[in-house]
Amino acid sequence: MFDQQTVEMLLVGVWDTLYMTVVATFFSYVFGMVMGVTLVICRKDGIRPNALVYGVLDVVVNLTRSFPFLILMIAVIPFTRFLVGTTIGNNATVVPLVLAAAPFVARLVESSLLEVDHGVVEAAQSMGASTWQIISKVLLPEARPSLINGSAVSAITILGYSAMSGAVGGGGLGKLAIMYGYNRYQTDIMIITVVLLIVIVQAFQSFGNWATRRSDKRTP
Amino acid sequence: MTHSPDTRPSPHSDSPPVSPADTARSPIISIRGLEKRFSGAHTDIFALRGIDLDIGRGDIFGIIGKSGAGKSTLVRCINMLERPTGGQVLFEGQDLCILPDAALREARRSMGMIFQQFNLLMQRTALQNVCFPLELTGVKSAAATQRARELLELVGLASRMDSYPSQLSGGQKQRVAIARALATNPRVLLCDEATSALDPATTDSILALIKDINAQLGITAVVITHEMSVIEKICSHVAIISKGVIVEHGLVEDIFFHPQSEAARRLVLPEALQNLPAGTYHRLIFNGRSSFEPVISNIVLECGCPVNIMYADTRDINGEAFGQMVLQLPEQEAARARILAYAKAHSILLEEMRHV
Numbered sequence: 322m323f324d325q326q327t328v329e330m331l332l333v334g335v336w337d338t339l340y341m342t343v344v345a346t347f348f349s350y351v352f353g354m355v356m357g358v359t360l361v362i363c364r365k366d367g368i369r370p371n372a373l374v375y376g377v378l379d380v381v382v383n384l385t386r387s388f389p390f391l392i393l394m395i396a397v398i399p400f401t402r403f404l405v406g407t408t409i410g411n412n413a414t415v416v417p418l419v420l421a422a423a424p425f426v427a428r429l430v431e432s433s434l435l436e437v438d439h440g441v442v443e444a445a446q447s448m449g450a451s452t453w454q455i456i457s458k459v460l461l462p463e464a465r466p467s468l469i470n471g472s473a474v475s476a477i478t479i480l481g482y483s484a485m486s487g488a489v490g491g492g493g494l495g496k497l498a499i500m501y502g503y504n505r506y507q508t509d510i511m512i513i514t515v516v517l518l519i520v521i522v523q524a525f526q527s528f529g530n531w532a533t534r535r536s537d538k539r540t541p
Numbered sequence: 542m543t544h545s546p547d548t549r550p551s552p553h554s555d556s557p558p559v560s561p562a563d564t565a566r567s568p569i570i571s572i573r574g575l576e577k578r579f580s581g582a583h584t585d586i587f588a589l590r591g592i593d594l595d596i597g598r599g600d601i602f603g604i605i606g607k608s609g610a611g612k613s614t615l616v617r618c619i620n621m622l623e624r625p626t627g628g629q630v631l632f633e634g635q636d637l638c639i640l641p642d643a644a645l646r647e648a649r650r651s652m653g654m655i656f657q658q659f660n661l662l663m664q665r666t667a668l669q670n671v672c673f674p675l676e677l678t679g680v681k682s683a684a685a686t687q688r689a690r691e692l693l694e695l696v697g698l699a700s701r702m703d704s705y706p707s708q709l710s711g712g713q714k715q716r717v718a719i720a721r722a723l724a725t726n727p728r729v730l731l732c733d734e735a736t737s738a739l740d741p742a743t744t745d746s747i748l749a750l751i752k753d754i755n756a757q758l759g760i761t762a763v764v765i766t767h768e769m770s771v772i773e774k775i776c777s778h779v780a781i782i783s784k785g786v787i788v789e790h791g792l793v794e795d796i797f798f799h800p801q802s803e804a805a806r807r808l809v810l811p812e813a814l815q816n817l818p819a820g821t822y823h824r825l826i827f828n829g830r831s832s833f834e835p836v837i838s839n840i841v842l843e844c845g846c847p848v849n850i851m852y853a854d855t856r857d858i859n860g861e862a863f864g865q866m867v868l869q870l871p872e873q874e875a876a877r878a879r880i881l882a883y884a885k886a887h888s889i890l891l892e893e894m895r896h897v
Contacts, residue, residue, distance in 0.1 A: 440658050
């Protein structure tokens, strides 16, 4: 159906998309996890209530999440150039991806951690657990299934953003769909990239569901 | 409980030796002028006010009250899960209210706590749950697992060590919670409505376990409940809390024999007080001795006048059977006096109660 060059191009596209998604998801979690945990412990009924920290972080997260991704990506171009030295290609795309996804991850982590029964946290406190021990030994492990589920959702959202980045210098399947499918009216390329994206999303979600089920000990 | 003596966890190395003299001398927990105030929109609400209590070493101390009376707030103030807004909580002479965080965490390890909803870690097995408090204190994994095994044997769950909480029944979960609370060799076990989510048979077995732990390991227990039967089954002392205030406290037998407050009487005679018409009654209490004698028949025969039995029941207080009857004595002063004199002469406990 396609010549070898096209197949190779598509394969590179898949690789680029996976690379951006995985790397951006990883860094989004590095920052989002910290923000999410901070939001949970600093809230009014948290284990370390701090109205100032909570208030500031809450506003920052909401602000960043309000930005349309495309606008954010263009707005942070100077920052991206400063960080990776270029504004096109996979690594350059990861920067706005992380900036856009980290607050989203923070909210997901926050809601996962809030699902942990407050009684269990109290039990840990009654045993003399420190704040850090409650985070590392109670909140995160008890929320593990929900966090895994959330990470599949995040990865899929980031995958969608990465496709959008194809419009302004990003790589991957999104770029192929826009460049060949949209600008050059090659409908077959457009269709195949969309199908590939669907397959990747399905794979992420299925893997996420499987891992969530496997890690959850709440159902006998 | 089925276990051999050598599986019993050894007493804490630095816990002071427990002798009968200590019991009389120094309470393990002293509460002085404790107050917990919640700031409301318009007025402040006092959940607890002017609480003074001494809990003796080795006692099983019950705190009973209706829901909303403040009993849970009180027990949570003992280990500072709830911060009191006034007063002192002295644990072995140390005021917990003013302890810095690190020292408070240390003190909390000497006070195990179990909850109505068990509060086990759902993603850990029974064994890992019991290891949890040991991990917090930095005990090596092998040693923690060893101790957790011993404790699960102690609470009769040797066969379910690798089960997750979702695979256990309510009673089994509470046993895991008890084993977990005992892991750090506490001197006190706080039980916050520990049997309220359990059926009667399971409740009895959990109460028996708490009593066993108290007897064998010398751990002081503070038992919060809304059920008089829980108090009667295992407690040596009881405090009755109503609207955030301790209205009466003392030995369980004393409260049972001579309830002073309205709240205490309502606990000792719950059904009787609902059904009696207003008037003056006498309450007759049978202890071990008098339950073998035909007390009522003797009164009637000796005094030559009838009595009306309004209410009767029996209670099992700390393994001893006690009975009580609410009697209506004859209207005539002379007959009434004869009965009271007879009771006094035969040391039968007969006390007047006015019911409105």
